[in-house]
Amino acid sequence: MTPLELRRQVRDGHFRLPTAGYCGVHAQANLVILPQQYAADFLLFCQRNPRACPLLAVGTPGQWNLPALGHDMDLRSDVPGYNVYRHGELAAQPQSLHEWWRDDLVVFAIGCSFSFEQMLIDAGIALRHVAQRRNVAMYRSSRANQVAGPFGGEMVVSMRPMKAADAIRAIQITSRFPAIHGAPVHLGDPALIGIADIARPDYGDPVEIMADELPVFWACGVTPQEAIRHARLPLVITHQPGYMLVTDIRNADLAAF
Amino acid sequence: MTPLELRRQVRDGHFRLPTAGYCGVHAQANLVILPQQYAADFLLFCQRNPRACPLLAVGTPGQWNLPALGHDMDLRSDVPGYNVYRHGELAAQPQSLHEWWRDDLVVFAIGCSFSFEQMLIDAGIALRHVAQRRNVAMYRSSRANQVAGPFGGEMVVSMRPMKAADAIRAIQITSRFPAIHGAPVHLGDPALIGIADIARPDYGDPVEIMADELPVFWACGVTPQEAIRHARLPLVITHQPGYMLVTDIRNADLAAF
Numbered sequence: 001m002t003p004l005e006l007r008r009q010v011r012d013g014h015f016r017l018p019t020a021g022y023c024g025v026h027a028q029a030n031l032v033i034l035p036q037q038y039a040a041d042f043l044l045f046c047q048r049n050p051r052a053c054p055l056l057a058v059g060t061p062g063q064w065n066l067p068a069l070g071h072d073m074d075l076r077s078d079v080p081g082y083n084v085y086r087h088g089e090l091a092a093q094p095q096s097l098h099e100w101w102r103d104d105l106v107v108f109a110i111g112c113s114f115s116f117e118q119m120l121i122d123a124g125i126a127l128r129h130v131a132q133r134r135n136v137a138m139y140r141s142s143r144a145n146q147v148a149g150p151f152g153g154e155m156v157v158s159m160r161p162m163k164a165a166d167a168i169r170a171i172q173i174t175s176r177f178p179a180i181h182g183a184p185v186h187l188g189d190p191a192l193i194g195i196a197d198i199a200r201p202d203y204g205d206p207v208e209i210m211a212d213e214l215p216v217f218w219a220c221g222v223t224p225q226e227a228i229r230h231a232r233l234p235l236v237i238t239h240q241p242g243y244m245l246v247t248d249i250r251n252a253d254l255a256a257f
Numbered sequence: 258m259t260p261l262e263l264r265r266q267v268r269d270g271h272f273r274l275p276t277a278g279y280c281g282v283h284a285q286a287n288l289v290i291l292p293q294q295y296a297a298d299f300l301l302f303c304q305r306n307p308r309a310c311p312l313l314a315v316g317t318p319g320q321w322n323l324p325a326l327g328h329d330m331d332l333r334s335d336v337p338g339y340n341v342y343r344h345g346e347l348a349a350q351p352q353s354l355h356e357w358w359r360d361d362l363v364v365f366a367i368g369c370s371f372s373f374e375q376m377l378i379d380a381g382i383a384l385r386h387v388a389q390r391r392n393v394a395m396y397r398s399s400r401a402n403q404v405a406g407p408f409g410g411e412m413v414v415s416m417r418p419m420k421a422a423d424a425i426r427a428i429q430i431t432s433r434f435p436a437i438h439g440a441p442v443h444l445g446d447p448a449l450i451g452i453a454d455i456a457r458p459d460y461g462d463p464v465e466i467m468a469d470e471l472p473v474f475w476a477c478g479v480t481p482q483e484a485i486r487h488a489r490l491p492l493v494i495t496h497q498p499g500y501m502l503v504t505d506i507r508n509a510d511l512a513a514f
Contacts, residue, residue, distance in 0.1 A: 171428045186421045
């Protein structure tokens with residue numbers, strides 16, 4: 001299935017699954033959609049926090065396609081699930097945005113770790129949460145984001161346990177891809193980034209860390225979702241976690257070198 | 258002082274110091290000099306163990322200059338100290354090789370971690386052993402080298418304690434330089450690579466590891482020295498540890514990308 005074929009199945013209501021594992025050669029994206037009056041501040045927030053919020057594309061007000069990300073794209077219907085927040089509270093989980101769309105909405109597409117997970121697996125690095133078909137473990141860290149307007153909060157990190165040699169290789173591989181969170185932000189002792197109990201993630205599923213493994217932490221695309229929820233804007237729309245926008249961009253084309 | 262000026266001072270007997278900190282922009286090299294009858298096996302040993310034995314240049318039998326490494330070079334006199342081993346035992350520490358030189362001797366120049374240490378310092382990563390003007394801590398690991406002829410043994414690793422963020426940055430920086438040992442081979446728990454007591458290095462000086470630091474381990478140029486000593490060849494000559502060959506090669510020119 002090509003990304004376009006997948007998006008058309010989503011648009012037609014025939015695909016309502018998490019997108020992990022589909023079109024693995026192509027980048028998937030986090031979506032943030034908010035009114036134009038907050039767009040400049042959110043753009044600045046992404047610029048100031050590039051590890052957590054690597055921007056793949058930004059639309060103009062009312063623009064519901066992003067040609068840079070894919071052919072024949074309709075962001076009002078091409079994502080298998082949306083979350084609508086009003087004043088920071090989840091208000092609806094529609095399957096399309098047609099009745100929510102407004103001409104002042106601005107779309108932000110943010111790089112997603114699914115891309116680098118595929119590359120790690122291709123490099124022979126086992127990812128336990130993938131093997132166990134669970135969600136990656138995510139934690140609110142003590143690292144304050146750089147504030148822009150109403151957007152602030154702390155960096156959310158995803159954690160993957162690895163042997164040291166795999167961690168070193170994973171750093172090399174992910175460093176090539178700043179557009180999909182880039183290199184890890186931490187490895188080793190979780191307490192050093194404010195994580196008190198590694199067995200209890202704030203999001204996703206816990207994952208076992210073996211005696212010969214280190215926890216390796218990447219900046220996570222949940223960071224901007226947290227920041228916008230805490231900003232309590234009258235309206236914000238995102239994808240549902242795990243139900244991503246599948247783009248036409250090849251992951252390999254996102255390599256910085 | 259240029260590398261050529263330094264080598265001439267060495268040749269004239271006016272410079273008899275460890276070379277760390279001199280001509281920091283230029284690569285320094287480990288030297289191994291052995292009879293032609295062992296050269297093919299040692300070359301194969303280096304090819305099979307590239308992390309520990311990254312070859313910068315290899316001479317032909319009897320060749321005491323290596324034009325690829327520098328102008329007007331005489332390897333019989335341009336290194337501030339030599340170790341001569343007979344049957345694996347240190348037999349002499351001459352300041353020149355003129356009375357030891359033979360037409361069947363082959364020179365191997367192997368990349369040296371001084372090069373990447375300079376780059377780490379330039380990147381703002383503090384190296385405690387450099388700040389304390391001590392030798393780097395080195396350990397015999399449990400990782401067996403790939404054997405070639407009489408050459409085998411275990412990988413020797415050097416260890417530098419770092420905060421996690423610095424370790425990640427150091428992996429990125431050193432990955433660009435496979436010719437000077439490349440990326441670390443391990444980080445975190447020393448026991449996983451057979452190091453029982455991190456406070457007692459097998460070579461060099463111990464260094465403190467702070468609570469918020471990880472030990473980061475690189476393959477070390479002492480590995481081939483260990484391998485040749487254990488091979489107990491009738492004659493092997495090396496530089497004295499710390500008293501390196503200073504080449505004309507710019508470290509930056511050794512970047513793989």
